Amino acid sequence: xxxxxxxxxxxxxxxxxxxxxxxxxxxxxxxxxxxxxxxxxxxxxxxxxxxxxxxxxxxxxxxxxxxxxxxxxxxxxxxxxxxxxxxxxxxxxxxxxxxxxxxxxxxxxxxxxxxxxxxxxxxxxxxxxxxxxxxxxxxxxxxxxxxxxxxxxxxxxxxxxxxxxxxxxxxxxxxxxxxxxxxxxxxxxxxxxxxxxxxxxxxxxxxxxxxxxxxxxxxxx
Numbered sequence: 001x002x003x004x005x006x007x008x009x010x011x012x013x014x015x016x017x018x019x020x021x022x023x024x025x026x027x028x029x030x031x032x033x034x035x036x037x038x039x040x041x042x043x044x045x046x047x048x049x050x051x052x053x054x055x056x057x058x059x060x061x062x063x064x065x066x067x068x069x070x071x072x073x074x075x076x077x078x079x080x081x082x083x084x085x086x087x088x089x090x091x092x093x094x095x096x097x098x099x100x101x102x103x104x105x106x107x108x109x110x111x112x113x114x115x116x117x118x119x120x121x122x123x124x125x126x127x128x129x130x131x132x133x134x135x136x137x138x139x140x141x142x143x144x145x146x147x148x149x150x151x152x153x154x155x156x157x158x159x160x161x162x163x164x165x166x167x168x169x170x171x172x173x174x175x176x177x178x179x180x181x182x183x184x185x186x187x188x189x190x191x192x193x194x195x196x197x198x199x200x201x202x203x204x205x206x207x208x209x210x211x212x213x214x215x216x217x218x219x220x221x
Contacts, residue, residue, distance in 0.1 A: 010116040010146060016108050018143050022122035023060070023105045026053075029135050030098060038094045043128040043199045051086050052128045053097055058085030059111070059121055060104035067111040078159070116150035117159070123147050123190065124197045141175035144189040148172070151196045152179050161196030164218070168210050170196075183210025 030053065038050040047055070062085075070081050091097045110118055123144055130137055152170065154160025167182045172189040185192070187206035195201050200220055 054090035057089040119147035145177040184208035
């Protein structure tokens, strides 16, 4: 069963204002960041926080036609294409990269995928950057649940987390979200979203009968 409260659909009139708000919030959090901290390892393996920001900018600039052209050039290798995008947008000076973020704050373009992917990008990459830096943000739980709903229905090869979610009853404690069957894993929607997106979470973020084994299978000891 899957049930979201508040935001049950991914309509453009709802999604884009949320995405734009999250981009502005990320900009505000990163503007005072000391130079040395830009090299902090993010939650994305092999990427520092500057790399993730460059990816966020590249994703915001992506159009459907541009995406198709780049995927052909990268031989349908998503990782290779992402690396190209980071290389295009990452500058020598983080301040210049932040200027590029300012320039895309209100864009409404993206790759040819479900609109909910824009929410996934905003929330997951926001935490990819914030958590290692010790920056805390309270995300809108209903909108996070929409992103989570997308991830648990989408295979990992397409950037989702269906295989991670299979076999568990995932229950958000801060909004009406319940997906799947099996041992219950309960926690805030953002923690569940990160987990099914292949990101590490803290032990104390989830509870329930299934939590210990769920964390173990995520590689969290």
